[in-house]
Amino acid sequence: MNQRQRDHVVGYLFVLPFLISLGTFFLYAAVRTLIFSFTDYNLFNTPAFIGLSNYVAMLRDSMFTLALSNTLAFSLIVTVSQTILALLLAVMVNGVIKARGFWRTVFYLPSIMSSAAMTLIFLWLFQRQGLMTELVQFVVNARWYIAAFLAIFLAIQLALVFNARRRYDGVSLADPVFATVALGGAIVATYLLRLGALLPVYDEQFLISWLNTQARVLFLPQTLWSVALMNVFTTVPTLMLLFLAGLQSIPVALYEAAELDGAGRVRQFLYVTVPSLTPVTFAVVTLGIIGTLQMFDQVAILGDAAPLQSRITLAFYIYANAFPEGAASRIGMSSAAAILLGVLTLIIVYLQRALGISDKVDR
Amino acid sequence: MTDTTLTTAMPAAALRQRLPPEALRRRQFFALGWTYLVIIGVATVMLGTFLVAFVASLKVDPLERPFRLAFDQVNPLAWVAAADLGRQGAGDPWWGGFAPGGRIVFSATYTAAPGTEIVPPDASVPRRRPGSGVAAALTKYYAIDYALLTETGSADGEMSVTDPATGASEIWPTRTFTYEIAFDPAKAEGGPWIERTPLDLSAPTGQQLVASTLNPTRFERRGRVASWDNITPGALGLVFNNYRRVITETADLQTGNSLFAGWMWNSLLIAVGRVAMTLVVASLAGYALARLKFHGAALIFGLVLFSMTIPAQVTFISNYLIFRDLGLLNTPWAVITVLVVGSHVLLMKQFFETFPKEIEEAAMVDGASRLGILTRIVLPNAMPAVIVNAIMAFQAAWNDFFWPLVLITSPPSALTVQVGLLSLRRSYGGAQGDWGLVLAGAFVSIIPVLVLFILFQRYIVSNQVSEGVK
Structure with missing residues (x-):
C-alpha cells in the first residue's frame, strides 16, 4: 500500500467513531422518527402503519x-x-x-x-408581586415626573439646536454637547418640581400576572x-x-x-x-x-x-x-x-x- | 472673532457656516461621553439584573415588597453578631450551630410609651421545623430538647422617639432583657450538633422591640411576637442561609443524602464523560477530515452541517428507545453518549487545517504512523483548540436540559442539576414559594461553568466571536 491508499483506510478508521455516533443518534433516529410518524405507537405496542392519519x-x-x-x-x-x-x-x-x-x-x-x-x-x-411589577409600579406612579423630565429635556435640546442652526451648518438634532446641557437642565428642573411637589405622585399598588395568564398581546x-x-x-x-x-x-x-x-x-x-x-x-x-x-x-x-x-x-x-x-x-x-x-x-x-x-x- | 464680525456684516442666508474646529472637537469629546453612558447603562441593566437576583437570593424572602437593598445578610455589623453567636453556640464563628457546651447570651431591648410599664416578654425556644417538605421530615434533633433558657437580668434605659406626625421628640423608657440559652449539661454527653436554635419573644401590644443581638427573622401576630429562625447562624450561616438550605433541605427521603449535591455530582460526572468522549471522537474525525483524503469526506462534512440544523426533538424518540432497549435509561451513560459532536469536529478540522503540513511530512518520512503523528505531534501543539473544545463541551453538557430530561427521569437522586432545578421550581417556586431556595439553587448551579469561564475566558470568548463571523 502506498501512502495515499494508507491515508484512505486510516481516514475511514479515524472518522468511524464519529460516523457511528452520527449514524445511530442522528441519521437512524431521524429516519425512525419519519417512520413512526406514519404509525400508531405508544412505546410499548408494535407500531402499526396508519398512513397519514x-x-x-x-x-x-x-x-x-x-x-x-x-x-x-x-x-x-x-x-x-x-x-x-x-x-x-x-x-x-x-x-x-x-x-x-x-x-x-x-x-x-x-x-x-x-x-x-x-x-x-x-x-x-x-x-406577580416581583421586581418587574415593582418597576412598572414605580414608573406608573411617577408618570408625571417622568413625562416632565422628558419634555424638559426635549424642549431644551430642540431650543439649543434650532438656535445654533440659525448660525451654523451641520448641527445634528442629537448634538452631544447640547444633549448634555439638556440632560443637566432636565435633572435640575425635575428635582425642583419634586421639591416643590408641583406634580402628583401616585401611590397605586398593583399585581401583574406576567406569566400566569391567558391574555394575548x-x-x-x-x-x-x-x-x-x-x-x-x-x-x-x-x-x-x-x-x-x-x-x-x-x-x-x-x-x-x-x-x-x-x-x-x-x-x-x-x-x-x-x-x-x-x-x-x-x-x-x-x-x-x-x-x-x-x-x-x-x-x-x-x-x-x-x-x-x-x-x-x-x-x-x-x-x-x-x-x-x-x-x-x-x-x-x-x-x-x-x-x-x-x-x-x-x-x-x-x-x-x-x-x-x-x-x-x-x- | 473675525468670523463673528463677518457674519454681522452679511445677509442672513449666507450667515450659516460650519462649526468652528474647537466646537467640533468638543462635540467629539461629548459624544464619547454619551457612548460610555450607553455602554455602562447596558452593562448595568444586564449585570445589575444578575447582581440584584444574587442579592435577593440571600434574603429570607426574595419576593418582599418594597425591595430592600439593606438587610442583615449584607450588613457587616450583623455578620459580626452572627459570628459571635455562632462561636457561643458551637464554637464555630462561620457556620454556627448549637452543640454540647454551647452557652449563648442574647439580649433584646423593648420600649413603650412613657407611663406604660415594660414587662418581660414571654421567651421560648419553639419546636420549629426547618423549611418545608422533606427536610422537616428528616430532622431528628430540635434545639428545644436540649436548650435551657433563663432570663439572667434586665437593665433600664431611655431613648429618644420622634413622633412621625408632629415631628416632636420625646424620651421613652427602654428595658433590655438578657437571656442565656445553654446546652443542657445533663444531655451534653454524646449530644448532637443542631443547626438551628429558634427563639420567640412575645410581648404585649404597645411594647416594641427596638434592638436585639441579632435582628428577628420576622414578626408574627401583628408584631407582638418577634421570631428568630436561628440565633446561632455564624457569619456564613447568616449570609448564605439559603445556600446551606438548598443543600441540606433537598434531602432524599430514603437515604437522607442531599439531592442537590447529588445532582451537582451527576452533572459533573456527565460533563467530564462528555468532554473525554468529545475530545477523542472530534480529534480523530477532525484530523481525518482536515488531512486524509478519502471518498465521502465531503458527504460527511455536509451531514455534519445538516445535523447541526436539525433540532433534538426530531431524534429523541429513537434515542430514548435505543437506551431503553440497552437498559441504560436513567444512567449517566445515556446522556454521555447521545449527543453527536458535529460542531466540535468542525472546530478541530478548522484548527488542524492551519497546522503546518511540513512538520507532519517530516515525521512521516521518519516512519511515524498517522495516529502517532496525531497524538504525539499535532495534538500537543493544538492545546488552544483542545482547551476550547473541552470547555465548550463541558459547558454544553453542564447546561444541557433536554437530553437529561428525556433520558434520566427517576429516581430523583439520578437527575442532573438542570433538571433538578426544574424539580426545585416545582416544589418551591410558586406564588407564595420559597424563592430564596430556588434562586440559591440557580446560582449554585452556575458555579462550575463560571469558574471555568473565569479561568479560561480568553480562549472561549475569542473563539465564539470568530466562530460567529465566519
Missing part, C-alpha cells in the same frame, strides 16, 4: 396550530428584535470599545448561563412575550460582540469614500455598514432562527407556572405528546410534529441563506 389528526389538533403559530411568532419577534438591537448597540459603542478585552468579557457573561438557571431568575423577576400569548423579553435580554450582548467584531473589520476607506460622495451618517450606515455586515448578520439570524424555533427549556421550566396554551411551542408539543403526564405516549403525533419542525427549520434556514446570498450578489 397522524398528520391529519395533528393538523386538526387546536393545540398544534397554537403551538405552530406561537413558535413562528416567537421566532420572528425574537430573531428580528435581537438582531436589530444588537446591531444598533454595536454601532453605538463601536470606536469606544474593542471586540476584545474587559467589555467583551462582561457582555459575554450572560451566554454562559444555563437556560434553566436563567429561567428561574426571570421567573422570580416576573412573579397581538399574535403571541403574554407569557411568551415575557419569555421573548428574557431571550432578547440574554442574547443581545453576545450578538452585539459578533457585530462589533464585524464592524471593526470594515475598512475605514469605505466610509471616507462615502463621505466624499456626500453621504450622511444615516446613509453611511445603510449603504456601507449594513452591506459589509451581511455575513455576520447572516450568522446571527441563522443562530437566532435555529435557537428560537426549537425553544423548549424555558417552556418546560415554566411548567405549571403558566397555562399550557400560553406557553406551548412546537418543541414542547412534540415532547408533551411523547411523554404526556398521566396518559399513554402518542409517538405518532409526536413524530409527525417533529418531522414538521425539522422541515420547517430547514426551509427557513435555507430560504434565508438563499435570500442572504442573492442580497450580497445584488450589491
